[in-house]
Amino acid sequence: MSRVTIADVATAAGVSKTAVSFAFNNPERLGQATLERVLGVAQDLGYTPHPAARALSMRRSGTIGVLIPQRLSTVFANPFVSELIQGLGEQCEEHDLTLLLVPPLDGSLEGAIRQASVDGFISLGLSPDDRALEVLDRIGIPTVLVDSESSPSHPSINVDDEGGAEAAARHLLELGHRQLAIIVLPPARAQVNNTPTAARRLSGYQKAIRAAGAPEPYPVVAGISVAAGARAFESLPRGKRRPTGVLAMSDMAAIGVMSAGQAAGLRVPEDLSVVGFDDVPASAWTNPSLTTVRQPIIDKGRLAARLLIQLMKGKTVESPAPLHTSLVVRNSTSSPADSDLPIRRR
Amino acid sequence: MSRVTIADVATAAGVSKTAVSFAFNNPERLGQATLERVLGVAQDLGYTPHPAARALSMRRSGTIGVLIPQRLSTVFANPFVSELIQGLGEQCEEHDLTLLLVPPLDGSLEGAIRQASVDGFISLGLSPDDRALEVLDRIGIPTVLVDSESSPSHPSINVDDEGGAEAAARHLLELGHRQLAIIVLPPARAQVNNTPTAARRLSGYQKAIRAAGAPEPYPVVAGISVAAGARAFESLPRGKRRPTGVLAMSDMAAIGVMSAGQAAGLRVPEDLSVVGFDDVPASAWTNPSLTTVRQPIIDKGRLAARLLIQLMKGKTVESPAPLHTSLVVRNSTSSPADSDLPIRRR
DNA sequence: CCCAATCCTTAAACCGTTTTAGTAAAACGG
DNA sequence: CCGTTTTACTAAAACGGTTTAAGGATTGGG
Missing domain, CATH: 1.10.260.40 (lambda repressor-like DNA-binding domains)
Known part of the structure; x- marks a missing residue:
């Protein structure tokens, strides 16, 4: 039997x-x-x-792990991951590899790492001092960092977050906005500090705002979901200090802000301009369509997988230069209605 | 070292x-x-x-596999999978399991199955005569079928596709539409026959159409992507036989039809009504928002994982009754502009 | 002082493959 | 006819854990 x-x-x-x-x-x-x-x-x-017997004997499992810093149910609510997997998957299939999703088990990513029988890891959004990275080093398993900080021990893949954010902020400022709000990404794991990605985007926003001499922006932390974006809208200042433009660090949050704003009777973009980040496909279909910072997510996944596969072959690889980001101007941004600039509705 | x-x-x-x-x-x-x-x-x-050694010795790997019938890059372009994974993931995390994505390797799902070191499988959209199912049986690994046909050997989870489709078609017919087009799901694997899901939905549409005595609908096969939906729109009949309503078997295809239609100068819903299927989150934000058949995708994933876990514990489980579907009426449907019924724009 | 019970600890078997280091037989060249 | 290759196959040793059955102290009771 x-x-x-x-x-x-x-x-x-x-x-x-x-x-x-x-x-x-x-x-x-x-x-x-x-x-x-x-x-x-x-x-x-x-x-x-028997796959496990084979893996044991051959010292290779034919699987690469994706280290996911949060619960699957929250991470997969963001199309970002889907797209990344499309890129990873393409390479995996080309090299006969399967993809293991490794979320924290029992709250512990370290434990999950140990349990996972994989030939290499792709880590998402870990801050460089995360204890999970120690475990990876100790095991000595090939690892590529995505959306982290460049590290001496592992190649890491990033996009030009700061440049993209700066372009986004400058866009609003040039339209005549002065009072801005920033929807900040939450820390990836229950830690105090921001993710490196969030830090870089924040710095880009601030750089542009300072250069323009605009007032300090109002920061709100919100998860990467439409609901969180909607909640963030509720906590925005009202009255005189009401922001006319919102810089969101994710498209999902931006969409949440837009719909909550519209539900509250604001016109987007006339009363409230919103800029997202990522350019997930859905941002092209929203009402109005979303102005956002495009990052090449699929390419990012593809590149990450490609580097990891090199690493697994024993080659040494360098971290590539940050991938290019660009502002995609759609219909969720315009000059503020009360601006003295001419209203340039697209 | x-x-x-x-x-x-x-x-x-x-x-x-x-x-x-x-x-x-x-x-x-x-x-x-x-x-x-x-x-x-x-x-x-x-x-x-060493995870593989442990798995070999303990005869359990702590992983469940998700059998994906197509390339990851095409499957993950559909938010459906993301949502399903949210449901699966919740249960996995609760039981300290990780999730392995198993797409066809080298075109062969069977090969991929063999390579995968998992304690159980969840299969997506396989038709019951797929050879992959034989392999599963032979290995004797616990398996739960999602979006398949009920099978004697494995519990299977389905939603009331036929009922949902019928409601969708009836909705259009009651609005006064006569000439309808149907965007049919492509076969899951390179086989001739439809997926069971597509067959059930088709049958639901046809039932309603026949009951109303409307003319035979025009069928177009299109992949589950916005681009495929757009292409489907292009191949719709023009002139006198132009459909005023489109029944799409997926939201993504429906969104594609809508935007291609709008790009071609049609007003949605006045000139073209569109109904999707699935009710993925994005369908609430589109312009106009999409009328669609809601199925509880996250619940489906959760239930599938739950049953599989039971199965892995050695219990025997029965296939549950099909999950409920319901029509969500939004703004992509109305009476046709040239209808003799009053235009009831929502 | 002996026997049994209790507590720790371990040797050895096992999980199911791959791989190394052969061996026996056949083929070959001179 | 005799080494030397080549061919076709195999026994045994990894791989790195868990588990079973048993062994050796230590303790307690009689």
């Missing part, structure tokens, strides 16, 4: 286990006749090599 | 391998003093059990 093993096949075919193994992995080392017999018997018995 | 094994720890701590194993898995079987010493040494050496 239990699983058919290589020994069963060997006995049935009247050969050694080695021969059976060769039949599958080294067919040229067997005689024509035996090869066919063994394969035939294996087929009849429905033999399938 | 190589990995720290249990034997290294044992030697360093002056105990047997067994003692080290007990220290982690059966601490109560060790004396206070040795326990602490062993754990200390393990910590210092940075010992981490």
Whole structure:
């Protein structure tokens, strides 16, 4: 009743286990006749090599792990991950690899890492002092960092967050906005400090705002979801200090702000301009369509996988230069209605 | 330089391998003093059990596989999967399981199945005669079918596709539409026949259309992506036989039809009404927002994982009744402009 | 002082593969 | 006819853990 093993096949075919193994992995080392017999018997018995046994023996599992810093249910609510997986997946399929999603188990990412039988890891948004990275180092498993900080020990892949954010802020300022709010990404794991990504975007926003001599922006922390964005809108200042423009660090939050704003009777963009970040596909279909900072998410995934695969082959790889970001101007931004600048509605 | 094994720890701590194993898995079987010493040494050496070895020995890997019938890059372009994973993930995290994505490798899902070291599988949208299912049976691994057909050998989870589709079609017909087009889902794998899901939805549409005595609808096959939906719009009949309403089997395709239609100068819904299927979150934000058939995707994932976990515990489980679907009426549907019914724009 | 019970600890078997280091027989060259 | 290759196959040793069955102290009771 239990699983058919290589020994069963060997006995049935009247050969050694080695021969059976060769039949599958080294067919040229067997005689024509035996090869066919063994394969035939294996087929009849429905033999399938035990993956774990194979992984143990070959020291490779054919799987790469994606280290996810938060719960799957929150992370996969953001299309960002879907897109990243599209990029990763393309490379995986090309190299016969499968993809293991590794979220924190029991709150512990470290524990999850240990449990995972993978040949390499892609980590998402870990800050460089995260204890999970120590574990990875200790195990000595190839790792590529995505949306982290460049690290001496692992190649890391980033986009020009600061430049993109700066362009976004400058866009609003040039439209005549002065009073801005910033929707800040929450820390990736229950830690005090921001993710490196959030820090870089924040710095880009601030750089542009200072250069323009505009007042300090109002910061709100909000999760990467439409609902969180909507809540963020509620906590924006009212009255005189009401921001006319919102810089969101994610498209999902931006969409939340837009719809909450519209539900509260504001016109977007006339009364409230909103800029997102990421340019997930959905931002092109929203009402109004979302002005946002585009980052090449699929490319990012593809590149990350490609580097990891190099690493797994034993090659050494350098961190590539940050990928390019660009502002995509759509219909969620315009000059503020009360601005003295001409209203340039697109 | 190589990995720290249990034997290294044992030697360093002056105990047997067994003692080290007990220290982690059966601490109560060790004396206070040795326990602490062993754990200390393990910590210092940075010992981490080899997952594959563990999996081989314990006959469980702590992973469940998601069988994906198509390339990751196409499947993850559809938010449907993201949502399903949110449901699956919730249960996985609760039971300390990780999630392995298993797409076809080298075009072969069967091969990928063999390679995957998992304790159970969740299969998506396989038709019941798919050869992959044979492999699963042969290996004798617990399996739950999602969006398939109910099978004697595996529990399967479905929603009331037919009822939902019927409601969608009836909605358009009641608004006064006569000439309808149907965007049919493509077959999941390179096979001739439709997926069971597509078949059930089609049957629902047709049932309503026949009941209303409307003319045969015009069918177009299109992939589950916005681009595919847009292409589908292009291939719709023009002139007299132009459909005034489109029934799409996925929200993504529906969104594609809408935007292609708008780009071609049609007003949605006045000139063209569109109904989607799934009710992915994005369909609430589109312009206009999308009327669609809601299915509880997250619940579906949660339920599938729950059943699989039962199955893995050795319990026997029955296929639950199809989950409920309901029509969500938003702004992409109205009476056709040239209808003799009053235009009831919502 | 002996026997049994209790507590720790361990040697050895096992999980199911791959791989190394052969061996026996056949083929070959001179 | 005799080494030397080549061919076809195999026994045994990894791989790195867990688990079973048993062994050796230590303790307590009689």
